[in-house]
Structure formats: C-alpha cells, structure tokens
Amino acid sequence: MSTVGKRPASTPRELTRMSDRVSFLYLERCLLHREDNAITAEDADGVTHIPSATIGTLLLGPGTRVTHQAMSVLGDSGAGVVWVGEQGVRFYSGGRSLTRSAALVEAQARLWANQRTRLDVARAMYRMRFPGEDPSRFSRHELLGREGRRVKASYREQAALAGLTWNGRRYVPGDFDGGDTVNQAVTAAAQCMYGIAQTTVAALGCAPGLGFIHSGHELAFVLDIADLYKTEVAIPVAFEIAAQSPDDIGSRTRRAVRDRVNEINLLQRCVNDIKQLLAPDAHDDPADTDTDQVTLQSDYGMDVESGRNYAEDFDW
Template sequence: MDDLSPTDLKTILHSKRANLFYLEYCRVMQKDGRVLYLTEAKNENQYFNVPIANTTVLLLGNGTSITQAAMRMLAQAGVLVGFCGGGATPLYMGCEIEWFTPQSEYRPTEYLQGWMTFWFDDNKRLAAAKQFQQARIDYLQRVWQKDRDLKQEGFNVTDSDIANALKVFDERTSSANKPSDLLLTEAQLTKALYKYAAKNTQLDNFTRQHQSAGSNNIGKANDFLNHGNYLAYGLAACTLWVLGIPHGFAVMHGKTRRGALVFDIADLIKDALVLPWSFICAKENATEQEFRQQVLQAFTDHKSLDFMFEQVKRIALQDLTIDQIALIENGQASNAK
C-alpha cells in the first residue's frame, strides 16, 4: 500500500466503478494506508474496509464522523463524499446534500466547453433538454423490457396504460416551446407512472408526499422514493464532477435552482428503476437497507452510471465529429490509467 500513488487510486474510471456506500453510526478513518469504518459491537469494535479505488460516492448518515486523513485518501481516489440524514435522505427534504468534491487534480475541459457552446442559447438549451427526456424514456423502455423481476411484478412497457402515457409524453415533449412545458409534461408522466405502479402493487389511494408519511405501505413507498432519488442524485453529482460540468448549468430545472443540473441528470434513471422498486419494496414491507441494496444492485445491473456518462458526454460534444469525440474519450481513458 505504501507504493500506491494518488494516480494509481484513479485507475478505474468513475463510470465503471461498482460501489456507492451509505454509512451510519460509525467512524471513518485511515489505517495502514486504507480507509476503514469502525462500528461498536456489544463486545468488541469491528473494522471494515472501504474499497476507495472502486467507489464513486460515500454517503455519511446519522451518527458518523470522519478523520482528516480519511478525507485526504478519499480525495486522492476521486470519491465524492456527502453528509446526509438517516437512510441516505437529508434531514430536511428541501435541503440538498452538500458534496465534498476533491480539488487536488485537473479535470477535463472539453465537456464544460462543449456545454457552454449551446447553454447560452435558449433554443439549443431547450433542444438539449428534449434529448435528455427522450433518453430517459428510451432507458425506461429498455430496462422494463429486459428486467425479468420487474416483468414479474407487472411492469411492462407494452401495457396500454404505459404505451398511451409514453405516446402523450413524446408528443408533448416534441411540441414544447419552453422548459416549463417540459416540466409540466414530465409531471404528468410521473403521475401516470405512480398510478400504474400503485395499481400493480395494490397500494390503493397512493399520493406522493415528500415528507415521511408514516409506517404503512404507502408511507414506505414515499420514503423509498425519497431515498432512491437521493441515491440517483449521488450518481448524477459524480457524473458531473468527473466531467467537470458545474451543477448550475441546468437545461430544464431552471437557471437559478441550486444544483439543478444534478436533478436533470438523475431524472434519466429515476422512472426506470427507483420508481418501480420503491413500490415493490413497499408492498413487500422491506427495510430501508433491503430497499437500498435492491436499488443499488439495479443501478449496477442496468449500468445506470455508464448511461449517465454517455448521455452527458453526448450532449456536451454533440457539435463535434465522431472522430473528434473518439480522440477525446481515448485521451481521458489513457489519463486515468
């Protein structure tokens, strides 16, 4: 471990890293060149290793502390660290997770510069937002067609209710003249998906509540939606940080909303994975940990982080030729190694 340099810790590209950790009631520290977390058991203290070179995001929940030495190693490995409330959900739903991002390295400039070539033009920014919305639906269709577990739970894109909702969404997205039109269309689709998921899981009278809604199944579905959405926000924040694009340059959620681009990117995967599994796990009366494990596994199975990277890079570099994009990506991979 003494021979490892900060560059060695970044060998695995962020889009290929497997781990996103949520820790609570423990102390995170550096010991013998590794990052560990310490938990207090009844008879003894237990240490567990955090594989930082293969980790994208570390969420610190209730009852956690972290040492300066551990933060230094996490920064060297390029891991994003966020403090949050219990169950990976912030204590106040109106408050964003504040991300601690490593500042000890240079990040690529191509993607931010590409983003800026269209962002100041209202029409081009709207066109980028429409591309994200179309990618979001393409991902949902691909995931729901492929995932056997979701099919067994009744989530099928060929159902008439879903097919009609997606058709209306596509028509209204194409005809939208401003970001507020897209947000309204998005809200209408999400409402239809909630209704469809509630019907499949027998959660009658479901209503979306962003505050904790109790311990019954409907309350659990709302809590799981909050929890899963913030996990998706973590992946989105990681994607933007690695590519060097600030969170404020949103294409749909508004120029003045803090961290708005994080929400734009997270929306790419929320409907496809977070929404159905929130309802399924609520129906099965799963615990927070069981839900979290299920969603993180779904993110891995369907390469959610890879998909986010692909879409953001595609939008940022859309005015370049295929050969130019290949040169940029090959250069980024070489630098990481």
C-alpha cells in the same frame, strides 16, 4: 516511503473509471479513517477495509464520523461524499474530476448560454426519458406539463403493480417520517440517484449548476441527470420494496436501488448519456485524457500556446 501529506495526487489515468466503480456505498454509526489508499470503517463489529478508488458515491448516514485523512483519500480518488438521513440529501463534498480536459464543461457552457440550444438539450433529455414521442416542437411549458403527466402515470402504474394505495407524492423537507411508507421509499431512492448523478457530473468535470431543465440551484444539472432514470429505476424500486414490508424501509430501498443500478450498468449509461447530451458529435472521448493541455484564448475563437510571453508580438 513518503508520508500521506507528501504523496503526489493520482492522475486520472491511474484512477478507476467512473463506469467501473461501485455505484454507491451506505455507512452509518461508524468511524471512517484511512489506511494507505483505502478507507476503514470501524464499528462494534470490527474494522472493514474499503478500496477508495472503487467507490462512486459514499453515503454517510446517522452516527458516522470521518477523519481528515479519510476525506483526503476520498477526494483524491474522485469519490463523492454525501451526508444523508431522515433530513434528506445533504451534499457536503465532491470528488475531483477524473479528466484533465475541459471539453465537456466548455460544451455544456456553450449549450447552456444559448436559449435555443438549451431547449434542444432539454428536449433531448425528454426523449431519453420517454422514447417513442417526438418532443422537437414542444415548448418548455409543454415539456414540463408532459413530463409531469408521465411521472404521475408512472406512480399510478407502479402502485397498481405493487397492489398499494397511492395518495400522491408527499414529502416535507426535514420530515422523512411524516410520509407514508411508499413516500419514504421514494425519498430514499431519490437520495441514491442524486448521489450517483452528482458524482458522475463531478467525475466528468461538468458544471453542476448549469442545468437545462432545473435552474437557480447549485445542483441544477445534477437534478437534470438524476431525473433521467426516475421512472425507470427509482420509482419502480421504491414501490417494490414498500409492498414487501414497511420495516427498515430506508436501508432496504437503498440496497435494492444499488442492486438495480448494477444490473442495468447504470453508471456506464449515465456517463454515456452526459457525453451524448453535451458533445454528441465528438470524434474522440472529450473526457478521456489525463494530459495537461493548457492554452490561452486569443481572438476569433482561436487558442494559442500557453507558457510563453506574447509581449514581443505587439508594437507597444
């Protein structure tokens, strides 16, 4: 049996598809280690074995420690790892892409590099979030204004349904406890959604920094994708949990988000939505390959075979 260091990396075909994984797993006050191709979480109650290839995003809360070997198997499995807590989301590690193909990231770059197509994708995202309204003629400023009004209306609507008083979104980075119960629940729900979006973007091989609505940040595209499900998942769950009790609001919100994500099969939707946004006309799945197909770029948009020397093709 080969040692851990000598084992070859798993191919994408050998790994669990993103849409079939557990959306996220939250751990705190424990030591994470590796045993074979599973991670172990050890705390005062004993040791729990967790198959690493079934994890979408691992959220590490306060008091967690993780070994090098645990991070190694999580990275090889394509699992995202996010350190979270009262300070908010801190994404310190990303899993590998679960595809060998660059088709999606190339499509994303082409769409992002052109101002017209970048706006087209932003409009498509708005249409996904708020069906029934045609944004085809909206400018960017109009998209931002309409989105803002829709989100504010969602907050008010969910507050009325839950019987809560809503005084507006209040969150100061680094001061989780400074917000009221509802704002803390909204923040905790957002942490989960960012983790899910980050890992899905990484698994599909997309560029997290090339956003179509957000910009100027290394996770701009992640924020775009997470926002697709804000008014459907994050906000309703946060208000439901806050209405029940202010106790242990963070962990209760995370568990409720996990249950809702599984109920509506959000991981599969997230994968499909990204593909629809970036490659709507693709006949084959642009991310469903584990074959190393490396080509070289030539003139006039043509790609040529790699692995050979082209010096003899030219008269020097």
